[in-house]
Amino acid sequence: MRACSPVTTDIDIVSTLLDTLTSRFDKAIVAAFGEEHAGTPPVLRRSNRADFQADVALGLGRKLGRPPREIAEALVAKLDLAGLADKIEIAGPGFVNLTLTDAWLSRELDSAAADARLGVPAETPETVVIDYSSPNVAKEMHVGHVRSTLIGDSLARVLEHLGHRVIRQNHLGDWGTPFGMLIEHLLDTSATSGSEAASLSIRDLDTFYREARAKFDGDAAFADRSRKRVVLLQSGDAKTLELWRQLVDLSTSYFGQIYERLGVKLTSADICSESFYNPKLGPVTDALRDKGLLQESDGADCVFPPGFTSKEGNPLPLIVRKKDGGYGYAATDLAAVRHRTETLGASRVLYVVGAPQQQHLTMVFAVAAMAGWLPSSARATHVAFGSILGPDKKMFKTREGGTVKLADLLDEAITRALAIIEEKNPAHLDETARRDVARMIGIGALKYVDLSSDRVKDYVFDWNRMLAFDGNTAPYLQFAHARTRSILRKAGGTVAGATIAVHAPEERALALALLGFGDVVASVADSLQPHRLCTYLFDLATVTTAFLENCPVLKAEDDATRASRLALCEVSSKVLARGLDLLGIEAPEVM
RNA sequence: GCGCCCGUAGCUCAGCUGGAUAGAGCGACGGCCUCCGGAGCCGUAGGUCGCAGGUUCGAAUCCUGCCGGGCGCGCCA
Numbered sequence: 239m240r241a242c243s244p245v246t247t248d249i250d251i252v253s254t255l256l257d258t259l260t261s262r263f264d265k266a267i268v269a270a271f272g273e274e275h276a277g278t279p280p281v282l283r284r285s286n287r288a289d290f291q292a293d294v295a296l297g298l299g300r301k302l303g304r305p306p307r308e309i310a311e312a313l314v315a316k317l318d319l320a321g322l323a324d325k326i327e328i329a330g331p332g333f334v335n336l337t338l339t340d341a342w343l344s345r346e347l348d349s350a351a352a353d354a355r356l357g358v359p360a361e362t363p364e365t366v367v368i369d370y371s372s373p374n375v376a377k378e379m380h381v382g383h384v385r386s387t388l389i390g391d392s393l394a395r396v397l398e399h400l401g402h403r404v405i406r407q408n409h410l411g412d413w414g415t416p417f418g419m420l421i422e423h424l425l426d427t428s429a430t431s432g433s434e435a436a437s438l439s440i441r442d443l444d445t446f447y448r449e450a451r452a453k454f455d456g457d458a459a460f461a462d463r464s465r466k467r468v469v470l471l472q473s474g475d476a477k478t479l480e481l482w483r484q485l486v487d488l489s490t491s492y493f494g495q496i497y498e499r500l501g502v503k504l505t506s507a508d509i510c511s512e513s514f515y516n517p518k519l520g521p522v523t524d525a526l527r528d529k530g531l532l533q534e535s536d537g538a539d540c541v542f543p544p545g546f547t548s549k550e551g552n553p554l555p556l557i558v559r560k561k562d563g564g565y566g567y568a569a570t571d572l573a574a575v576r577h578r579t580e581t582l583g584a585s586r587v588l589y590v591v592g593a594p595q596q597q598h599l600t601m602v603f604a605v606a607a608m609a610g611w612l613p614s615s616a617r618a619t620h621v622a623f624g625s626i627l628g629p630d631k632k633m634f635k636t637r638e639g640g641t642v643k644l645a646d647l648l649d650e651a652i653t654r655a656l657a658i659i660e661e662k663n664p665a666h667l668d669e670t671a672r673r674d675v676a677r678m679i680g681i682g683a684l685k686y687v688d689l690s691s692d693r694v695k696d697y698v699f700d701w702n703r704m705l706a707f708d709g710n711t712a713p714y715l716q717f718a719h720a721r722t723r724s725i726l727r728k729a730g731g732t733v734a735g736a737t738i739a740v741h742a743p744e745e746r747a748l749a750l751a752l753l754g755f756g757d758v759v760a761s762v763a764d765s766l767q768p769h770r771l772c773t774y775l776f777d778l779a780t781v782t783t784a785f786l787e788n789c790p791v792l793k794a795e796d797d798a799t800r801a802s803r804l805a806l807c808e809v810s811s812k813v814l815a816r817g818l819d820l821l822g823i824e825a826p827e828v829m
Numbered sequence: 830g831c832g833c834c835c836g837u838a839g840c841u842c843a844g845c846u847g848g849a850u851a852g853a854g855c856g857a858c859g860g861c862c863u864c865c866g867g868a869g870c871c872g873u874a875g876g877u878c879g880c881a882g883g884u885u886c887g888a889a890u891c892c893u894g895c896c897g898g899g900c901g902c903g904c905c906a
Contacts, residue, residue, distance in 0.1 A: 279846065286849095293848055296887085306886085330849050331886070374906085411906065512906090538904055547831070549902050560904045567906050594900050596833060624834080625899085662868060691842060695835065696899075703841065707868045709854035710842075717868065724866060761845070773843060776853080783869080792865040829868080 254359055254756035255346070256282055259336075262319055263292060269316040271302065271309075288325070288335035289750060295332035306332030340740045343749040347738045350752060351809045356816055357756040360401040361763070367405045367578045368394050370590035371497075371504055374411035375489040375511075376420050378444045379496050379644040381634050382592075385623045388688045390590035391502045391822045392768045393621065399820060400763050405582055408504055409574065410493075410511035412486050415564075416450075418468035421481045422460060423450035443492065444643070472516075486513075499648055501681060501822055515573040519565045522573045523558055531608055537561030543604035546597070556601045571602045575618065576611040585616045588766065593622040593694060621766050624696035626688075634699050648681065654701055655680030659829075667828065675826045679705070679713055682823040686712035689821050690772035710776045712823055715814060718779035719825045722811035725791050725804070727827075732808045736801035744785040748806060751778045755813050759820065768821060775817045782810045 253261075263280035278294060285291035295313055299306030310332040317334075319326060325337035350357040370390020373379045379387075390406075398404045423446065453460045470478040490506055497504045523539060526532045531541045533555075540555030548554045557566045578584045589599055599620045606612040628634040636642050656676035659667070667675060687704040690711075691697050707713045726732070740749045751774075758774040761767075791807060794800035815825040 281846075281848085283845080283848095291849085296848065300886085333849065372906095414906075416906095536903075540903075547902085549831070551831075552903090555903055557904050562904080564904090566904060568904095570906090592900095593834060595906095597901060598906095600833095622834085631898095658868085695842090698841075700841080703855075706855075711854090713868080714854095717866095721866060721869095728865070765845080767845095769843085770845075773853090776843090780853090786865080787870060790865060794865095 254357060254760065255753045256757045257359070258322075259290065259292075262317065262322070263294065263313075265318065266313050266316040267294070267298075270312045271298070284750075285333075285335060287329070288327070289323075289338045290336045292334040292336065293332075295328075295334060299332060310334055338750075340746065343740045343746065343753070344738050346753055347740065347749050347806075347809060350755075351738065351805055351812075355399075355756075356809070356813055357753065358399060358759045358816075359756050361760070363401050363403055364586055365403045365405065365582065365584050366397050366586040366588065367407055367582055367584040368397075368588045368590065369407045369409050369574070370394075370588075371502075372409040372411065372591075373489075373493055375486050376416070376443060376447050377489075378641075379493065381626050381642045381644065381647065383644060384626065384647070384684075385688055385693070386590045386592070387497075387500070387502055387504075388685050388822065389621065389623055389693055389768060390588075391504070392685075392689055392771075392820065393588060393590070393762075393766060394503065395820045395822060396759060396762050396768070396771070400759065402763075405578075405584065406504060406508040407510045407574075407578070408493075408508045410486075410490070410509055412489075413512035413516055415465075415468055416447075417471055417482055417485070418464035418466070419450045419454040419460070420447065420485060421467050421471065421478060422464045423453060424481055424485065426453075443489065486511075496644060496648075499681070500685075501824065503822075510574075510577075512570050515570045515577070518573040518577065519569045522569060522576060523565070526558060526572075526605075526609055529609055531605070532558065541605045541608070543601055543608065545604070546601055554601070556605050568598075568602060568605075571599075572606055572609070572611070575602065575606040576609075579611055579613065579616045587616065587618040588621050589619065590621045590623070593624055596620060596622055619766065621693070623693040627696050627698045629698065629700070631698060647684065650701070651680035651684045651705075652677050653680075654705055655683065658705060671828070675829050678824040678826045679716060679829065682712035682716060682818070685821060685823050686715075686772065689768040690776075691769055693767065693769065710772065712818075713829075715775050715779045715818060716823075716825050716829060718782045719811055719814040719818070720827065720829045721786060722782065722807040722814070723827045725786070725807050726811065729792055729800075729804050732804045733797075733801035736798075736805050738805045738809075739798065739802045742789050744781070744788045745803075745806065747781045748785045748810065751781045752809055752813055755817065762820075771817060771820060775814065775821075778810070778814060778817070782814070785810075 259282055260280055263282075264276060264278070267278050267280070268276050275298070278298065281293040281297065282290050283293070295310035296306045299309045302309065307328065310328045314326055314328060314334060317326065319336070322338060322342045323336045324339045325335075327335045329335055368390050371383060371387040373383050394404050394406055454464055467478060471482055490509065494506060523532070526541060532539050533542060534540070535555055538555070538557050538561045539559035540557050542553040542555050546554035556568045558569045558572070560566055575587065578587050591599065603612060603618045606618070612618055626634045634642055656672065659672055659676055659679070663672070683704040687697070687699075704711055705713060707717060740746050754774065758771055762771050785806065789803055791800065791803040794803055818825045
């Protein structure tokens with residue numbers, strides 16, 4: 239503990255770099271132009287001719303009908319950045335360029351180093367429900383589940399880290415018509431083999447599903463039995479429920495294994511599946527009817543939210559109850575919204591669901607709002623994402639045109655990472671360590687490529703690119719982290735009582751990058767765009783590498799410099815590791 | 830037909846509330862090895878930001894219309 243520290247570990251005092259500058263500007267704006275302009279964003283951004291530039295004068299100039307340059311001068315006259323910035327210049331039409339002092343950067347970095355949160359602010363806690371992953375029972379997880387699972391997991395980590403109460407919801411597909419055929423098929427196979435569902439191997443799941451489907455499509459008698467079985471299931475027949483339970487258990491234990499391998503923080507406790515909502519569908523429909531929202535159309539019970547039209551230009555319905563009396567998925571989705579706001583108390587609900595479902599979700603949100611289940615105090619957001627494409631730029635499939643299983647993807651990621659390590663591994667890791675590192679690199683690469691570009695866009699799946707040690711990849715970030723750890727190991731850790739002194743250009747660049755961590759994490763939570771964190775970490779890794787290249791640590795010219803640089807290594811490694819962790823990626827000590 | 834999303838360097842992608850010469854990585858070309866980790870570093874070349882208008886002191890960013898690609902559009906989830 240540094241003697242000069244302000245004697246507190248109160249996390250409330252953590253304010254990010256941008257927060258600090260913003261409040262100083264706000265005071266200056268009020269002092270120069272009056273109270274009515276309080277809260278005007280200073281429009282701060284990094285600049286290549288200074289550390290930061292504030293562009294507020296340009297906008298304010300127009301608003302006040304005065305030359306922006308004049309505004310900038312009046313603003314700077316009131317701007318108190320004593321000790322914080324030693325160079326404040328007005329340039330061009332009215333840009334305010336700031337250069338922070340080395341002393342201030344050094345001090346802030348000392349605080350960040352001592353802060354367990356590394357400068358990440360603690361936001362006002364909110365209850366956030368995140369709906370993600372959502373595989374189907376009796377089917378293998380495949381590429382189609384990758385993005386939801388990874389993006390959802392990262393957002394959950396980020397929001398949790400900012401202090402929010404995150405409720406993960408794995409909306410498993412465990413109910414509905416397919417279960418009739420699955421159960422009948424299960425009965426058929428256990429009759430012939432004498433085995434129960436429990437003896438089905440996990441790998442058989444997909445085959446099992448396909449067999450059932452084939453029989454359903456080709457065998458009228460089987461199809462008929464299946465339909466009757468659905469009725470039995472829905473009416474709560476004990477034997478049927480038992481068989482259904484076997485299938486669900488088998489699948490969930492399988493999903494659990496996948497999540498564990500992936501390092502995704504989803505457990506059986508997060509499962510809140512379709513069957514959970516089944517008893518709530520009647521009440522939801524009744525409530526819609528009571529509110530006068532329900533209309534009968536072609537025998538189905540529908541809600542027509544305004545603003546949606548069909549192919550023919552007619553109002554587009556959200557079908558709550560089908561004409562056969564069964565509930566559609568819209569009913570389940572509505573029940574889920576209601577449960578999340580009313581029972582779980584969510585003020586924010588995130589749906590990490592593919593972009594094609596945009597219209598459906600918008601309609602669900604609209605109807606939920608009409609029904610009062612999505613009050614203005616709660617916001618529901620569709621966290622949409624694009625598709626994973628193969629080399630041919632079409633939906634990613636196996637060479638044979640089949641679905642790519644997630645388990646196979648994990649295997650291949652690790653195998654490929656291991657091959658690379660074995661080919662050129664200077665750290666001389668032993669067998670066990672190699673496998674462990676290969677796992678972290680392989681899985682990390684898979685995750686990073688999914689998170690590192692704007693989620694709404696499609697991306698092309700390419701093993702070589704994602705596993706490359708150059709460029710914006712997980713291995714590059716992991717390597718930068720491992721290098722700082724290596725230096726720290728050799729030094730035997732940081733020096734007690736050391737303070738950071740920022741002098742060299744590479745030290746300044748690193749300091750500025752490190753102090754931006756809190757703002758980036760907050761912006762990810764706000765925009766729900768994990769790729770911003772990736773872009774940040776790539777930049778951090780780059781400036782860290784430049785620092786290591788240009789500023790000798792162990793061979794520094796004097797003890798104070800050595801201690802300062804060791805501390806810089808320490809903060810860098812922590813921020814890199816924490817940043818990667820928020821993406822769900824592990825950072826090996828050695829690689 | 831209507832709606833939504835995407836279109837930035839040869840390739841893969843950044844570019845936050847409009848701001849100063851549009852940035853990376855890969856690939857290409859040219860350098861740097863007695864290196865605290867070469868799985869590295871430095872440099873060069875390379876872009877009418879799909880096209881055309883409009884708003885603005887200022888547009889990759891906002892508005893309109895086209896072109897190209899993808900995905901949706903009543904009883905599958």
